[in-house]
Amino acid sequence: MNIIETSKLVKRYKNHTAVDRIDLDVREGEVFGLLGPNGAGKSTLIGMLVGTLKVTEGSVRVLGKDISRDSTAIKQDIGYVPQDLAFFEKLSAYDNVIYWGRLYGLEGPELKSAVQEALEFTGLWDRRKDTSENFSGGMKRRLNIACAIVHKPKLLFMDEPTVGVDPQSRNSILESIRKLNHNGTTVIYTSHYMEEVEAICDRVGIMDFGKLIAVGTIDQLVTETVKEEFATIEINNMSLQLAEAIKRIPGVTRCERNQNVLDIQVNPAIMSTIQLLEMLISKRIDIQAINVEKPTLETVFLTLTGKKLRD
């Protein structure tokens, strides 16, 4: 079942189209990564999905309901972790989570137990009485999450929840997301850290210039997007003539020499990296080392957008 369905979704500001005819399905129970360079339209898309931005054209169904008609009911079951630390720094961690719990309609013993659960889940229960302005960056990030999960949402939007935290806190946050997902929460996750997306996301959507240019599992995206193979080969007694000769082999699309090392890109439809190596060995080329690079999400992103994610 799809927990989010958008059809021809458009958001236009005067002459600028921030989101352009997006059809997106997010399945219940998955962690969906949303990637895109700055200004790609990710935040605008999320704004429409959580009901804070009006839709210009198209439709949005969240949790099986139309956002334009049932936004209050939908909001009851979604959580939102913004990129900014959006809570009251002068209040204690406990008071903050109480506040957000009440906004989601929790009261009395149910509220208290939910707050305790959220603070324990994020590892802040022992520091619940401390004013949050005295927290470290990682603790503030965790409090930001606690405020969003106090009501146990079915769908959780997380907009770069690990920005500016140390590796230990990041791991703790990623582990929390896995646990939440394991407990049944569907997560929409945006991040500039490719390794985080690779680590926790089941499927990924890549946005650029307001369009959703690719959606799928990481393996699918790699297979479908990256058509070439990459390898570095270290050769003894490397010469300019040899490098030029390799470059002329059909299927080799790029060959750059750096002293004894060749950076090679081949088109597997014509010749695979293995076939190239076999050919070089049969010609008695003295190969010292080989490194075949596995294409990653970063490669996919670079191929599709022409930019690195942190550009």
Add this chain to the structure above:
Amino acid sequence: MTVLLNNLKRIFLKPINIVLMIVVPIVLNLMFISIFNAEQMYEVGIIDLDDSKLTASIIEEMKIAANTHEYENDDAVINSALINSTINMAIRFPENYAEDMINGKCPKVEIYAVEENTDSVPLTMLVAAIGTNCGEIGKLCDGDEDKFYDCVEDYLEGTFQTEYNNFDLSKGEQIERAVNSLGYLAMGMMFLMSFATTLLLEDKMSRVYSRILTTPTTRASYLLQHLLSYVIVAAVQVVLIISLLPVIMDGQLSFGDSFGVTLQVMLVTLIFATACIAIGLTVSRFSKNNVVAGAFIGLVNLPVLMLGGCMWPRDLMPEGLQRVGDFVPTTWFLKAAEEVLYENGLGAAWKELALLGGLAAILITVSFLVETDDKC
């Protein structure tokens, strides 16, 4: 009510807010009222060419309201002292002043003052009155010096008595003072307006506002709770200040002779406060940051306070400015308060109250209904 309760917590947890909302308006009131109520001591130059018992008595009498300084009979020195404001006026008693008085000739003293300056008027009138009355006593005493001085002594004691009675405030003066005091209180209300702006913008800048909108809380509910929290704060402020000020001023200030009138004054002030809050809410609703909001509030506050008569009486302003002032909420507030203080009831102030309520209603409606995208 979560937003409302949290707002109250945020407001009252900061001692500085309590100081600004309660203590500062009271201190401002005390300060201004003390300044305006202080007995003005005039600086008077005396050139006593007669040097008699009568002139000594008159000079002694003047000391109730003036600091006297003896001067030589030198026009240049007196002119210089007047021009430099060392003295407000100079009085020259001519030679044989007392003798002429005793003989019923009504001699005149010479009074010198800067022509455009009205500071000397009360003392001039006092000296003129004493001179005229002493002249009448002289005529009646028919040259009997002892009898003349006995009568003058009785007369001057009587003058002192009359002067004392004048210190009692008439009802009009009491109301004028209460209205002035409410003008200073209006400054506190204007502060509340800035405060409303600050909290809402704090929420906007920290993204708490847009995050709240991802919860089931609607924008209208959020804004309504903000509005209500400030109205509650304003109510506390109004009740405390209007109840405490007369006690602190030890009877020199009164917001009505009966509890009913005081209650009406509180109500009028609260309606004005609501209008101020509505202005603040609208500014913060449509401002992108504190700088824009601060600049706008600054631009609104000062002219509205000045034109509305909160800093000085409106009557002192040119006619044109008074007409402009007719369109500012501070004017409506003070006019409504004046009607209520004169015990004409709230009905007499319906026009001003309707204007204040209407302004608040329009601004609140605009804030609530105008659609804007609240980005995450």
